[in-house]
Amino acid sequence: MGTKGREIVGMDVEQVLKLLNRAFADEWLAYYQYWLGAKVAKGPMKEAVMAELIQHAADELRHADMVANRILQLGGTPVAAPEQWYKLTNCGYDAPEDPHVVALLKQNIKGEQCAISVYKSMMETTRDADPVTYNMALQILQDEVEHEEDLEALQEDVALMLKAR
Ligand SMILES: [Fe+2]
Ligand SMILES: [Fe+2]
Secondary structure, X not given: OOHHHHHOOOOOHHHHHXXXXXXXXXXXXXXXXXXXXXXXXXXXXXXXXXXHHHHHHHHHHHHHHHHHHHHHHOOOXXXXXXXXXXXXXXXXXXXXXXXXXXXXXXXXXXXXXXXXXXXHHHHHHHOOOOHHHHHHHHHHHHHHHHHHHHHHHHHHHHHHHHHHO
């Protein structure tokens, strides 16, 4: 825990830690959803979709790392048991039970849109009070916005391909 680093937070640190642990649960669930989706994907443009999902999985894991580091800096503990992820998550988990690329893209776009709202809201809460968390949320938000756009572009290409048949 950084003593001065914690001291400069101009809001209830426990409240920030709560938000961070919820986001931490989201990132792990998003990581797993992408990771498994990339394994099972079937259908048109499968290779391109798989490559994108693998890349997003890696990004979500990196986000989990960033959030965990911030939790530790603030003297908190990243949620220790995976069973807590389901209790804390903002965005939930959509099991990739239907391996069709159209279904996977739709699920993951929904997840990204939720993640965008979560980090936008974290930025609003921390804006003046906790610039370090704010900056972390901004960095992650930039990735999530990019993720949404990547998936929507793929969704469009798949739709065009299916129409052309
Ligand atoms: Fe993420
Ligand atoms: Fe994402």
